[in-house]
Amino acid sequence: MFDIIVIGGGPAGLTAATYACRAGKSVLVIEKNAFGGQITWSPRVENYPGFLSVTGTELGDKLLEQAMEQGTEVELDEVTACSREGDAWQVNCESGAVFEGRSVILAAGAKPRMLGLEREEELVGSGVCYCAVCDGAFYAGRPVAVCGGGNSALQDALLLSESCSKVYLVHRRDSFRGERKLVESLQKRENVEFVLNARCKAFEGAEEISGLLIDQNGMEKLLPVEGVFVAIGHQPDLTAFASYLKLDQKGYADADESCLTPTEGFFVAGDCRSKSVRQLTTAAADGAVAALAAVSYLDHH
Ligand code: NAP
Numbered sequence: 001m002f003d004i005i006v007i008g009g010g011p012a013g014l015t016a017a018t019y020a021c022r023a024g025k026s027v028l029v030i031e032k033n034a035f036g037g038q039i040t041w042s043p044r045v046e047n048y049p050g051f052l053s054v055t056g057t058e059l060g061d062k063l064l065e066q067a068m069e070q071g072t073e074v075e076l077d078e079v080t081a082c083s084r085e086g087d088a089w090q091v092n093c094e095s096g097a098v099f100e101g102r103s104v105i106l107a108a109g110a111k112p113r114m115l116g117l118e119r120e121e122e123l124v125g126s127g128v129c130y131c132a133v134c135d136g137a138f139y140a141g142r143p144v145a146v147c148g149g150g151n152s153a154l155q156d157a158l159l160l161s162e163s164c165s166k167v168y169l170v171h172r173r174d175s176f177r178g179e180r181k182l183v184e185s186l187q188k189r190e191n192v193e194f195v196l197n198a199r200c201k202a203f204e205g206a207e208e209i210s211g212l213l214i215d216q217n218g219m220e221k222l223l224p225v226e227g228v229f230v231a232i233g234h235q236p237d238l239t240a241f242a243s244y245l246k247l248d249q250k251g252y253a254d255a256d257e258s259c260l261t262p263t264e265g266f267f268v269a270g271d272c273r274s275k276s277v278r279q280l281t282t283a284a285a286d287g288a289v290a291a292l293a294a295v296s297y298l299d300h301h
Pocket of ligand 1 (some may be wrong): 115152153155173233
């Protein structure tokens with residue numbers, strides 16, 4: 001039996017593992033896709049303290065290496081169920097494997113919602129982006145589109161307008177969900193154009209994006225962009241763990257800064273936690289906090 005089973009091998013989960021191992025606990029991290037999580041989608045990370053510039057994959061590898069160096073065990077598998085059996089947690093995986101732990105840190109992350117267009121996944125890193133803070137600098141001096149009408153899209157458009165030659169803000173309605181102040185700031189930017197009542201239809205370009213085909217008020221139009229920043233919200237998927245959590249309206253796990261859930265021995269860290277800033281640094285911070293809370297729980301039970 002492990003002291004701690006960490007579900008999710010992104011920056012939150014791997015940081016939690018490193019901290020817990022260093023506190024003398026046995027730790028298993030289960031990741032379903034790629035260790036490193038969402039950052040592996042980022043061609044270059046330039047906002048993680050201590051690294052001037054690193055690829056997302058490289059940073060993910062380093063986080064994994066560090067956790068394993070401290071003694072973390074890892075499994076590439078998808079967790080399908082999690083239940084409490086007496087004093088232990090039983091974690092069931094897609095492969096049929098079952099693991100037992102005295103406590104669980106849920107660091108399952110949240111996926112950016114996708115537009116659902118053809119080749120969208122294939123073009124990630126070749127024009128399709130989900131994080132302007134992470135990837136905006138690669139489009140300096142180039143025309144881009146931002147899709148969405150919430151605060152994330154508005155803030156992304158503002159940020160990108162500082163370095164990109166042109167920013168088309170594509171929104172499916174004629175009014176924005178995000179704050180009026182942000183809209184007003186955008187209206188003052190000469191290189192920002194609102195494209196309202198518009199739906200994204202297709203990406204143009206073979207290996208790199210050269211345009212975004214939209215349908216605006218029933219008319220097809222091609223926006224000449226080299227990057228498309230999708231900011232239409234995030235989607236956590238915590239349904240398998242819902243009975244041990246209190247979920248907020250958007251499906252994120254409610255927990256305060258101490259990463260405690262309403263269930264004893266069950267902690268939550270990173271992007272799947274209800275919070276306002278979802279960045280690499282806040283995920284790593286959560287990982288440390290959740291690990292130390294779990295260590296304290298184990299030492300007193
Ligand atoms: P959001 O508020 O849920 O907005 C998502 C936007 O994407 C909406 O405008 C929505 O359109 C649009 N959308 C959703 N699905 C779409 C689809 N399939 N195709 C096209 N458009 C689609 O998400 P968010 O902007 O990521 O913000 C999430 C939360 O974080 C919000 O509470 C937000 O206020 C908060 N936030 C706050 C700040 C801040 O600084 N205060 C910054 C960022 C985020 P409709 O409007 O038509 O539904």
